[in-house]
Amino acid sequence: MACRDSDDKQQRRFNLADLKHQAVEYYRNNEVPQRLEEVLNTMFYQRPADFYGYLANYFAGLSQPPVICKLSGKKILDGIGRPTLEVEVTCRIREREKRVCSSTISSHAEMLENTSNEAFDADERERRESVNTAIEWINESFNEMFRGLQPTDQDNIDKLLGEYFSKKAEEDKIRREAEKEKEAQEAVPPVSHPQPAAPQSGKKKGTKQGKKPSLVEKPILPAEPPEPIVKGSMAVGCISLALAKAAAIITEIPLYMHIALLKANQAIKRCLDIQKQLMKLTEPPVQPPSSVGEGKKSSRDAKKAPPPVLRKMSHLGCLVIGSESLEHPLTLIQTACANLSMELGTDVHLGLNCAAHELMDYSKGKYEILFGVHKSAEEMVDVYLELTNKFPSIKTFIDPLRKEDKQQWIVLRNTLGAKYHLIAEDSCRNVSKLLEDDSMSTPKCRGFILKYTNETKITDFLQVSQLLEDRKQICILGSPDGESIDDSLVDLAVGLGTKFIKLGGLSRGERVTKYNRLLAVEEELSKNGRLCERDERDLFDFVEEEEEEEEDEFDCTDFDTGIVQAAL
Template sequence: MGEEGGGRSCGTTRELQKLKQQAMEYYRENGVPRRLEELLNSTFYLQPADVYGHLANCFSKLAKPPTICKIVGKDVLDGLGLPTLQVDIFCTIQNFPKNICSVVISTHFEVHENVLPELAEAEEAERASAVSTAVEWVNSTITHELQGMAPSDQAEVDHLLRIFFASKVQEAKERKELENSLEYSAVPTLLPPAPPPPPPPPPTKKRGQKPGRKDTITEKPIAPAEPVEPVLSGSMAIGAVSLAVAKACAMLLNKPLYLNIALLKHNQEQPMLFMPLLMVSLVSCGKSSSGKLNLMKEVICIPHPELTTRQGVEMLMEIQKRINKIIELPSPPKAETKKGHDGSKRGQQQITGKMSHLGCLTINCDTIEQPLLLIQEICANLGLELGTNLHLAINCAGHELMDYSKGKYEVIMGTYKNAVEMVDLYVDLINKYPSIIALIDPFRKEDSEQWDSIYHTLGSRCYIIAGTASKSISKLLEQGNISIPKSNGLIIKHTNQTTMSDLVEITNLIDSKKHITVFGSTEGESSDDSLVDLAVGLGVRFIKLGGLSRGERVTKYNRLLTIEEELVQNGALGFNEERTFFYFNEEAEKAAEALEAAAAREPLAPTFPTQGVEESAEIGASSG
């Protein structure tokens, strides 16, 4: 038996060697690569399984690079249970189709609470139409346009997506013109059109009316609200496909998405990567809250830049736990009927709250100071100091505060301020709480004079940031102007037709103007965490993800922690002195100095630290 088995073994070895020899001669005659010939020689005495493995690895390197074979769009639900778009990328790899990745893009729609039923139904229908149109685009024209393209060719993919979107915009324009012409032709022409009604007479000025109301006569009328920038139904297909292709490329190259985006931004040169600074929403006291205060849609906390992302998240989690405990406290006994006996201000109701779609508590407050004092007290109990360990930002959401019937901002229920008075309000707020280092959307975008005023007054001491007040990324790139309204920085979001190339271009433009970039999440988020990779890869200064609650937001904070760990382990986490402390706009600082010199008075408050933590401690002490 042994001899017989040995004979079979020798025969098998001879047959294998013969096959190898034939393979070498065949490939030599047909132009075999030198490295393959060396591989065959090196595996001459290996077992068959090992040989086939080596050959498979070699041939996989010689195979055609992966190409896109199919793109699939699906209607899925976001974190609020509302419809949004998912895109799957399939690539041909070694002649076989394979599902590479999926992404979910968030819609641009804001989340409105206490809205009229008819408005809610109209927006629901608009959202459904936007998603279904996007699914149709992806599954028809877009998948055919991108078939056969390499996922690594991001610039060319984005170029084709832009051309496709431009054609859809033109189609929508022509359709609208046709509808208008048909409506015009359907109007009977037997009778001449009725003349327009005469304009209403101008209001008469009553000089003798109530004392103290003279300012209402001389006040400059507010600028009417600009038309809402149109969003073409289905446009989210462009942004979703662009992101999906970038993610597919990263997965095929076995690289994280943030590195792929960074290489795209830096023209394939290996960059040093930085973690964006956190902007975490702690509480919301906007118009959707049950309290009287409308001004603070979000009270945002920013950990000190020298803290790691993990340290910052852990610190803010502890603060949020304390806020939750205060909100959950049982109501005091009803025996005391006199106001103020429960320790609160006269006429002020106890703080209660509910979880917001932003991932933070919506609490009822009656004064501007109340939420700030709440956070200040919690920090003091934890041994933290505002202005030293952490800083604050306020999302004012100015566009939501305007009462157009009165032409004023309703800061607190029943308390109205005109645009000029709002500047004074913000100056007083920063003077009293210098730990506030950013104001987001302090005005409507239409109040350009007040943006200029607050920028030159406070821009050297805190960031004036345009979020909703800014134009869309496509408009900013088209006009090349990011200075309207006047601000220190912009909040950008990945929505609608924004491609990866657009994000690279807009961040380069913002950087060139020495503005800061805040990468923000939308109001209705999905569980897709890709935007965190985008923020890291693009090298933005801040990332604004909402609060530390709700799964669709927490998953993004977890992704931030994972990226930080990867960068530390790989020795790729950069350290830039300019990111250690907050630097405000030099132009605004010079303007503020000029105003102070002209007024011949002392500075209102010390400038935020540019040298060390010691200086920030002095500011934190003054905020107490």
Template sequence: MDYRRTCRIPAAARQLYELKHRAAEYYRSNGVPRRIEEALNVIFFSNPDDVYGALANWFSEISKTPVISRMTVKKVLDGTGQSTIQVEILCTVQNNEKSMSSVVMSAGSEWTDSIISDAAETNERKREQSVEIALKWIKDDLDPLLTGALPTEQLKIDQLLSNYFIEKLEKDQARKKKEREERVNEPPPPLVPAKPATPTKKRKNSKGKKSPILQKPIPPAEPAEPVLKGSIAIGAISLAVAKAGAIVNKTPLYLHVASLKHKQQIARKMAMPLPLVTLLSCGKTTSGKLNLMKEVIGIPPTGLTIRESIDVFMALQKEIAVLTDKLIKAGPVVKIVSSLGCLAVACDRLEQPLDIIQEACNHLNLELGRNIKLAINCAAHELMDYTKGQYEVINGNFRSPDEMVDMYVDLITRYPSIIALIDPLRKEDQEQWNNICNTLSSKCYLVAEAASKTIVKHLKSQNPSIPRSNGLVLKHIDETTISDLIEVFQLVEGENMITIIGSMEEESSEDSLADVAVGLEARFIKLGGLIRGERATKYNRLLVIEEEMREREILGKRRKHTFPYYADKSQTSLESNSMPSEEAEEG
């Protein structure tokens, strides 16, 4: 104690100070931080006449709910080496600024990759522009907009973010409209006289040759839904705020998301989503002739834990690697690791990847269709040859939309272990989607991923069944907020459709998608394969969540596979008896 300072203090005040000092010594000896003692000294000497009021003010300040003090953002790389952004939320906690959460969200899904070099360069340029605009939005506008907001008020913050995005979108649309009007008012270019056409000889039809059969014209492709550059800033901030809110509430992110979905009331039991693990990629980007099977996906029995499922698929993946090595020695087959986190193998026949998995299962004493089921991501939108109006299933082998339906019926008849088809057709082929639903919906899930609309479009139309399907793959991308995800999940569940949370093709190492899927109570989670690190982090997070839920005694059982039967639009959904019971699956 400084005697020279205390001697100038009245006796009563000196006694109060000594009392406070002894209290601080007591609390410090019992683990209370030294900053409390220092704060008491500062308060006493600065306010000797009103020490109680000063103490009350000080304690009220440090007990305030943490608020967002600022956000930081920087350009980083995602798991595939592409540019993206990292958003950090800092909050004022007990008068000190503290980093609460950080999110790295991939921007790769905004711009579709192309094997054509010119298009790929254009996409890369657009991606870089989008990242730069997102950086500017956050630094200039969104940081001051959210300063002082409570990270626990997710709905309010998401509304601010959505309003900001709508304002930017309307300005962008007005700019484009003005540019179109200016182009219309420009004088037309001078006419250049065309060269006279060279007369050609008409060829007579050779005897015995049939005239080509006229194919039914296909609906033209819908214009690509425009993505506003910079929109990734909205989705990234929304996720970062959700993570910060979970930390403030001292709860895991998956429980925080569940409380947001159920308006602060969490169900007593929550089931883990069933993982869809990509085993092989044999699509158009591989060197083989087969284009159809972008992903061949393994589905574990509903009774297996995440740990048991990963162990099974790890063993199966190793066995597939051994078998594909034999294919390489036998012929010109190229095998690489796809960005989807699985082996990309060149195949020439429709049945070849399925036969490889069948053989790998036989070596491991696994029964395909019982111990493991399959899903096929057909990615049909990538197969359409618009000059021919047909799908190029295998190089040089074209099928009309009607023939595609017949092909899928035949494939599932021969391989009943396939219980899901993802994007079997373009979204424009509405008639064929109806046909395939009427024919196969009692046997397998018919899921729209790229064939689906964006989450924002679903919310505007309040109709998730476009095209007609019994499941959707939903992704947290672009301007989608956590509140948007919750709303569209409730919409899809209200239509008795299955919900799948999907990762992007160009992923980051951010593992929050696992928490989001669990909190939203998704039926499935589609993360790709087990090989690449940005995929493995999410599978590892699922393992941690499952163990925590078991310890909290909130881990529930999954629902068994049931398929609604669509004989026509008016008929109600009926549970199919074509699948084995849950007990049989686990047996």
């Protein structure tokens, strides 16, 4: 056995040396030899059992990501023998062209059983023309448009598809209007001859007694005309699905998991797009350069001009702007969402991190909500109620009052608590003390934001999360102010099963790192089949519970997992 092992090692060294010599000679004029020689030298040291597999895996990792190289449109038959569309996707994977998958799409119309022969023939002609147009779009325009793009870039793919279809739809609309106008001009109105009026006898015919007048039946409304279909539009949906299937095959995950990951990535992408839009909306206007002769005059005018709008990025990764009203930041977010074709309350929900303890002016005993504008604790309840009336998309208030204003917390809970998350953060800074003194002063709210700081231990989080769960309150993990690049907070939140996580804005590396880790965990859970997809509407599906006997006992409802972001 010893001799055989020795012979195997000598043979392996010979094969490695021979492979190294042949590869260097073959690729002598390229950049490959230097890297290949480095790999082979490493292999000589490690002596892998399967050095060919080692070499293949190494260079596979250095290859370019798969890209689309060809889209093919074909005419096939559907389940009842009518023509429909199929799209084949060919990608370049590891420098080789490979047919990845294909996708078909259903025809755009349904024919009823009582359809006349003329209507059936017209539908068949329109269907054939639509399929032929779709094949033309795919084999010419789309084939050129998508060549070289990565099939995993679904957002960009669908954006290009949408722009192309919008252009074709506008052309089709213009064509249809021109045809209608031409038909109206060619139509000759019929000549109508006036009918002589019937002679009136002078006596009015009265209704006979004992007979009820006949009821006039309401006419049945005619069927709405069918919505016009843009010929070739089948190509748009078929390509979008085909490339989604190709991306799932390339990444070696089921299609439903790929779709779930696209949905997760969209949530963070939405927040990032909104933040970029806010940066554009708050961009200070560019002042035109003044001439040399007007230097003194412009300097005098500059002193009278109002100060520029304050805009900076806080240590929390959030955009900070100057504002003259409480509604101004929310209106900016509303405008940003409208520019991105998003709807507040449907696509995006808002949470306000009020930080009321930072607004208290102790010399006046009131909250300074704006410069020179002071409100009492009682008046703050009315302020929040007015904001929710103007912006129904608000669903969460974090620290709306100081923890000392216990009575106002109860009033705010009774006013808004059945429809909104009222979350406390400032009152539970120390998790271990919260466990030591269960009766410590904390407001009656729907949940708490906990932070991993100082002497807090893992077992402390385990105990306090169980304590809040028993009370039917929400446990939220939040980033501390002095944040680091350690992303363990995400793993801790997922492991504890917290309902939300509060990470701050999508800026600064120490916070973006945690968003990236959140996406990585979600992708890993999805690959293992352990990711639960829930309806986002359930996050804010509040159900009122029966009132407890104690006056200050607060009813809470369980909620699904989500992301709470601090002040976009």
